[in-house]
Amino acid sequence: MEMRIMPEGDRALVVDFGEYIDETVNDSVNRLARKIQEHHLDGIQEMIPTFRSLLILFDPERTSMRRVRSEIERLDITASESESKERRILRIPCCYGGKYGEDLKDMEQVTGLSREEIISIHSGTDYRVYMLGFLPGFAYLGGLDERIAAPRLKTPRLSIPAGSVAIGGNQTGVYPIDSPGGWRIIGSTPIAFYDPSKENPILCKAGDYIRFVPIREDEYDEIREHPEAWV
Amino acid sequence: MSSIRVLSPGALTTIQDRGRYGYQSSGIRPCGAMDLDAYETAVRLAGGGDAVLEMTMLGVTVEFQSRMIFALTGADMPATLDGLPVPRYKRMGACPGQVLKVGAATNGCRGYLAFYGGIQVPKVMGSRSTDMKCHIGGMEGRPVKAGDLLEAAEPDEKTFSSLLAEDLTADEVKYSSDIEVRVIPGPQDEAFTEKGWNDFLSSSYEITPDSDRMGLRLAGLPIESKAGTDIVSDGIVFGSIQVTAAGNPIVLMADHQTTGGYAKIATVLSLDLPMLAQARPGDKVRFRKISVEDAQKLHEGPSFFAKLMKQFQRMFG
Numbered sequence: 001m002e003m004r005i006m007p008e009g010d011r012a013l014v015v016d017f018g019e020y021i022d023e024t025v026n027d028s029v030n031r032l033a034r035k036i037q038e039h040h041l042d043g044i045q046e047m048i049p050t051f052r053s054l055l056i057l058f059d060p061e062r063t064s065m066r067r068v069r070s071e072i073e074r075l076d077i078t079a080s081e082s083e084s085k086e087r088r089i090l091r092i093p094c095c096y097g098g099k100y101g102e103d104l105k106d107m108e109q110v111t112g113l114s115r116e117e118i119i120s121i122h123s124g125t126d127y128r129v130y131m132l133g134f135l136p137g138f139a140y141l142g143g144l145d146e147r148i149a150a151p152r153l154k155t156p157r158l159s160i161p162a163g164s165v166a167i168g169g170n171q172t173g174v175y176p177i178d179s180p181g182g183w184r185i186i187g188s189t190p191i192a193f194y195d196p197s198k199e200n201p202i203l204c205k206a207g208d209y210i211r212f213v214p215i216r217e218d219e220y221d222e223i224r225e226h227p228e229a230w231v
Numbered sequence: 232m233s234s235i236r237v238l239s240p241g242a243l244t245t246i247q248d249r250g251r252y253g254y255q256s257s258g259i260r261p262c263g264a265m266d267l268d269a270y271e272t273a274v275r276l277a278g279g280g281d282a283v284l285e286m287t288m289l290g291v292t293v294e295f296q297s298r299m300i301f302a303l304t305g306a307d308m309p310a311t312l313d314g315l316p317v318p319r320y321k322r323m324g325a326c327p328g329q330v331l332k333v334g335a336a337t338n339g340c341r342g343y344l345a346f347y348g349g350i351q352v353p354k355v356m357g358s359r360s361t362d363m364k365c366h367i368g369g370m371e372g373r374p375v376k377a378g379d380l381l382e383a384a385e386p387d388e389k390t391f392s393s394l395l396a397e398d399l400t401a402d403e404v405k406y407s408s409d410i411e412v413r414v415i416p417g418p419q420d421e422a423f424t425e426k427g428w429n430d431f432l433s434s435s436y437e438i439t440p441d442s443d444r445m446g447l448r449l450a451g452l453p454i455e456s457k458a459g460t461d462i463v464s465d466g467i468v469f470g471s472i473q474v475t476a477a478g479n480p481i482v483l484m485a486d487h488q489t490t491g492g493y494a495k496i497a498t499v500l501s502l503d504l505p506m507l508a509q510a511r512p513g514d515k516v517r518f519r520k521i522s523v524e525d526a527q528k529l530h531e532g533p534s535f536f537a538k539l540m541k542q543f544q545r546m547f548g
Contacts, residue, residue: 006417006418007415007416007417007418007498007523008417008418008466008468008471008495008498009415009468009470009471009498009499009500009501009526010415010498010500010501010502010523010526010527010529010530011468011501012466012468012498014418014465014466016418016465019462019463020463021463033256045252046252046253046255046256047256048255048256048466048489048490049256050463050464050465050466050490051463051464051465052463052465053465053466054466055465055466055467055468057252057468060526060527060530060531061530061531064527064530064531065523065527066524066527131464131490132256132257132258132489133258133464133488133489133490134258134488134490135258135365136254136257136258136259136365137257137258138258140464176258177365177366194257196355196356196365196367201254201257201259201356202254202257202258202259205256205257206256
């Protein structure tokens with residue numbers, strides 16, 4: 001896969017794999033991030049993987065743009081046999097409709113599908129985490145079935161509660177914290193995608209897959225109290 | 232531990248350190264001091280630590296509940312201690328009961344008030360910086376308010392007097408309302424037309440009032456793009472210059488989001504960010520292109536020979 005390396009100021013560079021959203025492109029981004037980590041390149045401070053590029057922040061007093069660039073170019077980032085089969089799938093309980101998914105009713109009209117059909121389609125796909133951004137722990141998921149895609153609300157809500165599972169255009173996602181937003185809320189998960197009190201505050205990472213598992217309202221409360229019991 | 236009671240919070244005062252780095256891949260913004268130069272000077276003058284108060288346009292009034300070392304840097308906010316003028320850019324001491332009143336900025340935008348050892352709020356993900364959007368760090372993730380008690384380590388009597396005996400000062404920095412910053416083109420420099428690039432580099436842009444810690448929104452000649460400025464989201468750094476669909480540049484600052492979907496024409500050289508952080512609404516900014524190679528040289532510092540010459544000058548000059 002071809003990569004373009006461009007400066008992003010004097011303390012960062014970006015490695016770009018293509019101007020589109022695609023699994024192979026995204027695989028290359030994550031593989032490069034992994035390789036850089038494994039090789040402990042000197043002076044690298046942090047990396048931000050996105051749909052199609054890897055931003056690499058470095059300390060210009062310890063290394064240089066030229067050096068980081070040549071080190072990256074030397075890394076072998078071709079896919080290996082073993083890794084293509086690895087898939088970390090996170091099962092995420094989701095209580096659809098009712099008080100947790102106030103837009104599910106409207107979704108029936110927008111999509112022309114029944115409540116059961118929408119739930120079965122939404123929970124029947126493994127969604128790929130392409131990248132995190134926008135909010136702490138907000139995962140950009142790929143793979144929403146076209147049949148349940150729905151335009152954003154005309155007037156965004158001022159506050160969507162943390163845990164809300166929503167659909168906006170051809171994307172679906174989980175709000176990690178209370179936030180304004182225009183996506184349609186179809187359900188909610190009792191599992192925290194972001195918890196700053198934990199040692200690992202973020203639930204998922206780029207390259208993971210997410211599978212929503214329908215639950216009842218009474219299960220929701222139970223899991224919320226004992227999230228560690230959910231596997 | 233000793234406490235510093237906030238009597239008046241000023242216009243917008245937050246606790247900041249060098250920033251929350253290491254979690255941007257999860258969408259967590261770095262935050263941290265906007266003007267890192269003034270921040271570092273304040274910390275050094277106060278005798279070390281990390282978390283300080285960053286005050287915007289109008290300073291705080293605080294009451295010391297025990298003896299304390301402090302220092303003021305950044306924007307020129309005239310201050311008094313029990314009514315008597317306090318020099319800035321100087322290590323200062325205060326006694327229990329004394330009231331420090333920091334006024335409105337007459338030059339620059341952001342003032343820094345550091346206390347000995349730093350303000351002791353819990354670290355969240357390695358940093359004490361306030362993230363007002365995610366409600367973490369600082370005082371429960373919010374700006375400082377009247378009645379807050381800021382905890383800091385009380386220097387013992389001996390430390391207190393020996394720190395003050397050092398009579399430590401630093402050079403005061405003046406900020407211009409007409410600034411030039413150096414930029415490195417890219418990563419999406421090719422998204423803009425030649426005219427767009429000419430306008431960007433030859434005209435000046437005004438800082439608008441809706442600028443904040445997240446970004447400086449600029450008004451001026453719209454920057455022409457070849458086919459719009461929407462891109463598939465990619466990473467952002469402190470200093471990235473996004474161009475909106477209308478062609479207006481936004482310089483992303485300390486509270487920047489980690490990724491964004493607007494093309495970035497260029498990035499401000501990190502060494503020029505402090506003066507940008509001190510710009511006020513109405514101030515003018517010009518951009519000048521600098522190559523990656525020249526930028527790198529600025530970080531590598533003077534050559535061995537130049538250092539040697541300097542040493543000779545000190546010894547015999």
